[in-house]
Amino acid sequence: MSTPVGSPTPWSYVLIRLLFRFVLKIFYGSIVIENTEFVPETGKPCIVCANHSNSLTDALMLITSVPPQKRNMLRMTAKASIFGQRNFTSWLIESTGTVPIQRRKDNADGTADNTQVMLKLMEAVEMGDAVCMFPEGISRFHPEIAPLKTGVARMVTDILGRNRDNPDFEISVLPCAITYMHRQHFRSDVLVTFQKPLVFSPKTHPELVPPVDFADVKRVTQDLQESISSGLLDAPKWELIRSAKLAAGMYAPLGTRMPLGEYVRLARKFLELFKSCQTDGIDVDTSASVDPPAVRELCRDLKAYQDQLARWGVKDDRIRRPPLRRPVILFRMSIRLTWLIILLTTSLPGLILWAPVFLTTYIAVRSFKKTGPVLDTWDEIAQYKLIYGLLSGGVVWALVVIFTWPIAFITIPLTPAMMWITLRWFEDTVSTFRAFTALYRLLQIGKPALKRMREQRIDLHSRVANLAMNVLGLPAEPEKHFAKIGGREKGRITGDWDERARYFSIKRRRKRDWNEVLRLYDKVDYPVEDN
Known part of the structure; x- marks a missing residue:
């Protein structure tokens, strides 16, 4: 039997991977990718399995997270109802070699025949391709990962059965956990963690070579679920x-x-x-x-x-520190207000270019939310923002080029550069506004209430620290321990100099905590589920 080498990469796949790597880096503030050494190289049969909480965005996140030097492409799967719609989303998934999966809920007779689809996927895996599957079977709003379907495990057993006479054949199932801090919000952060792959072969797992006991299929599915959920914030509420x-x-x-x-x-x-x-x-x-x-x-x-x-409207960090004196608050407010005016003035010309993008996206998402309850719509909001933002941004760029045609050689690169710099300045503008309003609220709250709240926090911190050290076995000096782990490649700020330098970085804005998004208020809450 010939050695698997993998399918050639379609030009459309390369284009889309580059395009959406750019778009995702604009939409999300930080995308931290961990454990890429676990990704099997091109030519090694592989099934990538991830949690599914953000609709099409999950697929784009995986396509751009898998290192192209290790895997030339990632063959995706998607619900069949998306195909043939003659819209941008349909073209996007079809042009990247995505395979349509039938779902019972999408068919009037409640049936779904995926025999030929699974055969095509198995043949692709045997060729050395990496196939991506979302074994939950649905894209979900709910914070708890859904019980995984047994399709991946059954696919593994079928492939092992087809290659039972090849002692060197191996197939890897690569679990991946995608954690969004706030999945649908502009400039939030994402963690993509590849877990250690589950490797199967006819020699090492003879119990998975047909005929197979369904208990073994369930065991593989359970191992996969535990591996994926071990990297997630997975909860019933x-x-x-x-x-x-x-x-x-x-x-x-x-x-x-x-x-x-x-x-x-x-x-x-x-x-x-x-x-x-x-x-x-x-x-x-x-x-x-x-x-x-x-x-x-x-x-x-x-x-x-x-x-x-x-x-x-204040953060825990404001309560953690001793209450500020009124003159100090007023002085800091004056500094923040001055800086706010400077940043806003600087951002205004570029915001003219961003205004159509923000408006188009807002209208599209607002209309989409009305089509169904939270459980049916919130997992697709990021997808809508990405697609409508990309299309409207492209239109803005094209119009600027057309209206400045005599100097188009300047405006072609200058327009996206200006929009990016404006976004950086506007992020700092919004952050400065949040800081100004937080200081103003401290004045409104007053010292007595802040002191009572701080006493409450001291009690909470004592109870939390007790659990951390005596139950969870965490270190007694967390600030020293965690400040030494990881570098810039892990997304963190590495010290005082890095913190100050990052403020003026063109590449990425300095954040103070991982819950920050591009909002005029601090984002700590989640959407309320519809009953």
């Missing part, structure tokens, strides 16, 4: 994720001085503890005793504390 993020920030108040991956994993440790203590039957990997009612009470108190911060 949004409020648990919210409280876990707050606990992580209280225990290690480093903001972006902590790598994004470490922040997510730290929040996940608290989240898993909070989840396990929602009932008295706990399952915590520690020998320390845990009091579930006390943990549940801490969750309620964290929620109440965060609710009060949201009502006041």
Whole structure:
């Protein structure tokens, strides 16, 4: 049997990968990709499996995250109802070699025959291609990963059966966890974590060579689910994720001085503890005793504390520090106001170019939200923003070039450059506005209320730190521990000089915490689910 070499890369795939790498880097502030060494090289049969919470954006994220020097392409799958629609989305997925998958819910008779589709996918894998599948079977709004379908495991068993006489044949299943800080918001952050692949062969896994016991299929599916979910903030309720993020920030108040991956994993440790203590039957990997009612009470108190911060419009970091004196607040407000005026004035010419993009995207998303409940629409908002932003931005660029045709050789590169610089300045403008309003609210709240809130926070911090060290086994000096992990490649700010230099960076704005988005207010809440 010939050695697999993989399919050649379509020119449209290369174009789309470059295009959407550019678009995703504009839409999301930081995209941190971890463990690319786990990605099998081109020619090695591979199935990439990821969680699916952001519709088409998940596919684009994977296409741009897999290093092209390791895999020349990633063959995608998508629901068949998208194909043949004669729109940009349909063209996009068809031109990249995407394979249509039939779903029962999309057919009036409730049937779905994917026999030929699966055969085509198996042949592609045997050729050495990497096929991407979302084994949840749906794109979901809900914060908890859905139970995985057994399709990937059954596909593995079928491929092993087809190659049972080839002792050297191996197939890798590469789990990937995609964690969006705020998936649908402009300039939020994303963590893409590849997990250690599950490698199967007829020699090492004879139990998966047909005929197969369905229990073995379920076991492979369960192993895959555990691997994917181990890199996610996975919870039955949004409020648990919210409280876990707050606990992580209280225990290690480093903001972006902590790598994004470490922040997510730290929040996940608290989240898993909070989840396990929602009932008295706990399952915590520690020998320390845990009091579930006390943990549940801490969750309620964290929620109440965060609710009060949201009502006041201030961050936890403002409460962590001693209350500022009134003259100091007024002085800082004057500095922020001056800088705000300078930044806004500087941004205004470029914002004229951005205005049609923002307006078009806003109208498109607002109309789309009316088409159904939160559960059916919120997972596709980022997709709509990306596509409408790309199209309207392209129109703006083309119009500028047309109207400045005599000097088009200047405006062709200058227009996108100006739009990018404007976006950087506007991010700083919005951040400065948030800082100004937060200082103003501190004046409104007054010292007595702030002191009471700080006493409450001291109590919460003590309880959080106790859980972290005595139950979760985390270090006693988190600020020293986490400040030494990772460098710029992990998305973090590496010190005082880097923090100051990043403020003037053209490439990326300095953020103070990983929850920041391009909003006039601090984003800590999640959409309320429709009943």
